[in-house]
Amino acid sequence: MTELLNQKYRDQLVTWIGKPSHFRLLYKISRDGCSTPTFHQKCDSQGATVTVLYNTNNTIYGGYLSQSWNSNNGPDPNKTKMAESSLLDKPWRKFPEFNAETANKLKEELVDYGPDSETGVTAANVLLIGQIGAGKSSFFNSVNSIFRGKITSKARSGSFEHSLTTVYRKYNVKDHNSGQTLKIRLCDTRGLEEDFTIDSQEISHILDGNVPDRYQFNPSAPFTTETFGFIRNPHLGDRIHCVAFVVDGSTIDVIPEKILKQMKAMQSRMNQRNIPQVVYLTKLDKVCPMVEEDAGHMFHSSAIREAVDKIADVMGLPRGFVLPIKNYESETILDQNIDILILKALKQTADFADDYMEEQVEKMAAENGQGRKEKE
Secondary structure (H helix, E strand, O other): OOOOOOHHHHHHHHHHHOOOOOOOOOOOHHHHOOOHHHHHHHHEOOOOEEEEEEOOOOOEEEEEEOOOEOOOOOOOOOOOOOOOOOEOOOOOOOOOOOOHHHHHHHHHHHHHOOOOHHHOOOOEEEEEEEEOOOOHHHHHHHHHHHHHOOOOOOOOOOOOOOOOOOEEEEEOOEOOOOOOEOOEEEEEOOOEEOOEOOOHHHHHHHHHOOOOOOEEOOOOOOOOOOOOOOOOOOOHHHOOOEEEEEEEHHHHHHOOHHHHHHHHHHHHHHHHOOOOEEEEEEOHHHOOHHHHHOHHHHHHEHHHHHHHHHHHHHHOOOHHHEEEOOOOOOOOOOOHHHHHHHHHHHHHHHHHHHHHHHHHHHHHHHHHHHHHHHHO
């Protein structure tokens, strides 16, 4: 099977299947011929199988069958999940051109960005939340790489059984060219796990700005008002101003129910505080091979559009709040199209954070005005 699947795709198939698997090439049309008898001769009674069909119009179909094939019965096309990927003539979402001008403009806008002076906030705080391995820390590393002008790895990242993030961090990003620090902080927290549920009150404390930078998470002792370092009177600048759920776009259909429940519980607390939310949809190169070749195909891919629609429904968010990106993972040099996707997502997140801060300033002004009236 090595002639078709490298380790990256084997790992992805194992994730989709949901259990350890060994792959062996049973049948290949270009080698064995397009023959039904030959197919059944080689594939019947072999156990679970994965089928991949490459079409001449640049589409790819695939299916997984958990039971053995036999000559009398095959998979029902109406019951077998199929994955299709094709490039559309027109983009399914309006997006800036993928060129150097767009990349430079977005970088300049983010370097020049800052919260309104009326808020008294020096930098917008964006909280990254996601399942382990979805790409939270990789997103920060990717943003940092863009503004450093080279691939960096400041935050620990990778695919491991348990979260590599054990400390709450408020990461600053410095632009190498101007020497300025961006007025957007990326706040990284523990990755979500099935066997480890993040304490809901702990999330509330993070949202409200009670948790200090570099706090060490302790699964056996959640953060409380009695924890050392608890910020008792947080200012608006200490709070979270926008939340980005980082979701692996290639595993939307198999997100564990326990993870979804955790995310929904968190959303409830965010909604109570009117904190805006977006989704950074990652690893889309595994969803569409054309995007793997060129990230500029992102908004022409029917498979990516389908993934965006799915996660929007799952999260209960407008489709425009789902931002398809690609983190730097296997790359060793920067790619302009990858940069543009990440920069545009970060700029939209900053805009949403501004909306939240503006609303909070208006709310505080109204409360202060009401207080003065009551005193009179």
